Amino acid sequence: MIQVKEFVDSDNSYAENKANQFLAGLKDEQVINICYESVVKTNSSKTERQRSTILVVYKTEDKVE
Numbered sequence: 001m002i003q004v005k006e007f008v009d010s011d012n013s014y015a016e017n018k019a020n021q022f023l024a025g026l027k028d029e030q031v032i033n034i035c036y037e038s039v040v041k042t043n044s045s046k047t048e049r050q051r052s053t054i055l056v057v058y059k060t061e062d063k064v065e
Contacts, residue, residue, distance in 0.1 A: 001062060002032065007054040019054040032057040 005022060009015040023031065035055040042048050 001060045003058060003060055005056045005058070007056075009052060015052045015054050019056060022056060026058055030059045032059060 007015040007019045007022070009018075019034075023034075034057070036053070038050060038052045040048050040050050
């Protein structure tokens with residue numbers, strides 16, 4: 001089965017660390033794709049805030065019942 005796991009945070013090192021911890025538990029052949037996006041948003045007080053998203057697409061082992 002193919003699944004996705006999303007890691008979102010305004011501090012990209014947090015999202016990166018969580019994604020790396022998750023990936024460490026997968027075999028290389030399970031990873032299909034990794035997507036990354038980072039945007040900077042400005043609020044009404046002109047303060048900029050970065051938001052990062054990492055999406056991991058991976059295969060799980062099919063369970064035989």
